[in-house]
Amino acid sequence: MAVDDPALKREIREAAEEEEKTTYEERMSDEWREALAPLGTDWRKPFLETAPWLVVCFAKPYDVGDDGDKTTNYYVQESVGIACGMFITALHHMGLATLTHTPAPMGFLNELLERPSNERPYILCPVGYPADGATVPDIEKKSLDEIVQWNR
Ligand SMILES: Cc1cc2nc3c(=O)[nH]c(=O)nc-3n(C[C@H](O)[C@H](O)[C@H](O)COP(=O)(O)O)c2cc1C
Numbered sequence: 001m002a003v004d005d006p007a008l009k010r011e012i013r014e015a016a017e018e019e020e021k022t023t024y025e026e027r028m029s030d031e032w033r034e035a036l037a038p039l040g041t042d043w044r045k046p047f048l049e050t051a052p053w054l055v056v057c058f059a060k061p062y063d064v065g066d067d068g069d070k071t072t073n074y075y076v077q078e079s080v081g082i083a084c085g086m087f088i089t090a091l092h093h094m095g096l097a098t099l100t101h102t103p104a105p106m107g108f109l110n111e112l113l114e115r116p117s118n119e120r121p122y123i124l125c126p127v128g129y130p131a132d133g134a135t136v137p138d139i140e141k142k143s144l145d146e147i148v149q150w151n152r
Contacts, residue, residue: 001113003054008112013048015108016101016124020045023104039137047099051126055098056109057084058119070118080122091127097134098125 003009020043024033048054059080063071084100091098106121115121 001056001058001115003056003113004052006049009049009051009054011112012054012109012124013045015112016045016048016103017043019103019105019108027104038139045101045103047126048101048124050131051128053127055087055125055127056113057087057122057125058109058115059122060119062118064116064118084123084125088125091125095129096127097130098127100125
């Protein structure tokens with residue numbers, strides 16, 4: 001789903017912030033809170049309104065036929081994850097910026113975007129150009145040797 005309607009973006013922001021506020025204030029473990037501290041994030045998500053577009057990716061663990069019969073889809077998590085990675089790479093190639101955003105839980109997106117229950121919100125990507133003077137956390141990436149084993 002691609003959303004640029006300002007009123008709908010505001011609804012998405014308000015619903016996401018409501019879930020994130022509960023997550024930050026009640027659901028989050030101390031360990032998770034410590035892990036996020038260097039990123040400087042909190043429950044406020046103004047980018048959900050300032051980004052020109054919001055792209056919401058849904059996973060479909062099963063299809064429902066006209067007769068109501070369910071058909072299981074396989075490797076859904078893997079396939080959707082790969083597709084999201086390719087989408088983010090394509091955005092970067094176009095000089096656009098995004099943030100992989102996963103407000104939890106994300107069921108409010110089914111309601112606001114009128115998507116059926118066999119579609120599960122997977123990732124929400126605000127898309128646009130970086131704001132002037134935008135900064136990102138100084139995060140180190142692992143080296144190739146830390147992530148690859150060559151043969152045995
Ligand atoms: C699956 C996934 C979910 C994420 N969810 C959130 C999120 O809910 N909120 C947030 O601020 N960042 C989220 N992030 C973004 C990470 O903070 C970000 O990927 C990380 O800081 C590395 O930065 P980079 O993606 O620019 O390399 C998520 C990243 C991934 C891969």
